[in-house]
Amino acid sequence: MDKIHLKGCRFYGYHGAFVEEQTLGQIFVIDCTLLVDLEKAAQSDDLVDTVHYGLVFETIKKQVEQHKYKLIERLAGAICQDIFQEFPAVQAITIKISKQNPPINGHYDAVGIELERQRP
Template identity: 70%
Template sequence: MDKIILNACRFYGYHGAFQEEQTLGQIFVIDVELSVDLQKASQSDLLEDTVHYGHVFEVIQRHAEQEKYVLIERLAGAICDDLFEKFQPIQAISIRITKENPPINGHYTSVGIELERSR
C-alpha cells in the first residue's frame, strides 16, 4: 500500500499522568504514516485524488495542542479516530508519539508509544 508520511511534527501540549505535565506542558513529537491508494493521484496530478497532508497536520495539531489527555496512548487513539472519520481514503494508520523530556528520573533520548490501526 502507498503511504503519506508526516515526520517529526512537533507540538507543545499538556498531556500526561503527572500534574506537572498537565500544568507545565512539554513538547510532543508525532510521526504518522497513512496507508492510502495513491495510484490515481500519481497519474492525475490532482490534489483531490489524494489525502491533503496539510489537513492531516491540522487534525493532529488540534488534538496535540488544544486537547488534554492523561495518556499519550489516548492522544494517539483520538488522532486515529479523527483521521479515519475525516479522510475516507485512509486504510491504515501508524502513529508514533514521543516525549523527549518526561518527568522520570534517568538517562534516555525519549520515551513514547506507537499505535497501528486499520479500517
Template identity: 70%
Template sequence: MDKISLNKCRFYGYHGAFKEEQTLGQIFTVDCDLFLDLTAASLSDRLEDTVHYGQVFELIKELVEGTPYILIERLAGAICQAIFEQFPSVQQIRCAIYKENPPIAGHYDSVGIELERRRP
C-alpha cells in the same frame, strides 16, 4: 499499499499522568503514516486524488495542542479516529507519539508509544 508520512511533527501540549505535565506542559513529537491507494494521484497530478498532508498536520496539531489526555495512548487513539473520520480513503494508520522530557530521572532521547489501526 501506498503511504503518506508526516515525520517529527512537534507540538506543545499538556498530556500526562503527572500534575507537572498537566500544568507545565511539554513538547510532543508525532510521526504519522497513512496507508492508502495513491494510484489515481500518481497518474492525475491532482490534489483531489490524494490526502492533503497539510490538513492532516493541522488535525494532529489541533488534537495535541487541545484538550489534555492523561495517556498519550489515548491521544494517539483520538488522532487515528479523527483521521479515519475526515479522510475516507485512508485504510490504515501508524501513529507514534514521543515525549522528549518526561518526568523520569535518567538519560534517554525520548519515550513514546506507537499505535497501528486499520479501518473497521
C-alpha cells in the same frame, strides 16, 4: 498499499499522568504514516485524488494542542479516530508519539508509544 508520511511533527501540549505534565506541558513529537491508494493521484497530478498532508497535520495539531489526556495512548487513539473520520481514503494508520522530557529521572533520548490502526 501506498504510504504518506508525516515525520517529526512537533506540538506543545498538556498530556501526562502527572500534574506537572498537565500544568507545565511539554513538546510532543509525532510521526504518522497513512496507508492510502495513491494510484489515481500518481496519474492525475491532482490534489483531490490524494490525502492533503497539510490538513492531516492540522488534524493532529488540533488534538495535541486543544485537548488534554493522561495517556499518550489515548491521544494517539483520538488522533487516529479523527483522521479516519476526516479522510475516508486512509485505510490504516501508524502513529508514534514521543516525549523528549517526561518527568523520569535518568538519561534517554525520548519515551513514547506506537499505535497501528486499520479503518473500522
